[in-house]
Amino acid sequence: MKITAEHEAHYREHGYAIVERFCDPDVIKAALANFDEVVPGWVDFAADPGSAPRPEYYGKPFPDQRGIPHFPYKGDVLNDLTFHPELRRFATLMGEGEEMYCEQSHLTYKASGQANFEQAHHLDYSNHTLAYPPNVPKYWQTAYLYYFTDVTLESGPTAVCSWKHYPERILVPSHWTKEDRPELYDNEVKVTVPAGSLLIYSMRTFHRGTAILGENHGRLGMFVTYAPKACRWAGIVGWPVSAGKREFRAWIERASVEERTSIGFPEPGHDYWTDETLDGVGGRFPGMDMGPYREAVGKD
Ligand SMILES: [Fe+2]
Incomplete structure (x- = not known):
């Protein structure tokens, strides 16, 4: 479970990296069991x-x-x-040390006969930032796509195109059809990988979902994206909308301090923490260990 220097070099040159078998078989098995619960x-x-x-495709519970x-x-x-430490580490590395937070974690599940999954080449910034993703690392968001099943040419592989094929200074518009920008399609790489692999890409990297071919193919995965914490204009969702859910409470209570910080929770030592907020947060999440937050009060 490692993103290596070779992956990093590929990412810096092409705007994406493919980490084959990022997850061990026991993790894939556990992820699939968990997927089936959700x-x-x-x-x-x-x-x-x-x-x-x-x-049902997208059930009403969401x-x-x-x-x-x-x-x-x-x-x-x-x-x-x-919140895998490698995802957090690599996003921070790409952001040249900027503190990151998790701005997206969504499941993706597709199968034959369900819909046409063929997409145009696009950049994800259109729904991940209010502004524009400049070519400046401290503003970089890093997107990950876990594949929990084998991805073949038939099972709707993600197609991704190297930065080398769109050297223009300003990446607007964020979508191109095959008719208008054939070189993106001619030079795309289809991410066919074994289960447990990971695709890493940026908000400046053209990619697209492709159609599932034939009658008997499916693909399960999960999108995770990190953004610089300082960028209030970045992020596909606002987490507080979900904070009332039982699962959210359970996660907050069991998460590590680092994991909580990675979703935007105020970190120990932040001047948010006072007697009032320690008691308020502790009251809201009774199973949460408030120790690290209490101990840091007044130490900054
Ligand atoms: Fe996308």
């Missing part, structure tokens, strides 16, 4: 959409955040992968 039926359906019962299942998830594995 969207029941989808693990079996994605494995065999030709004959397994067809579950009315916030575009209907898509998102952090915090039931269970622990998908939550833990969202």
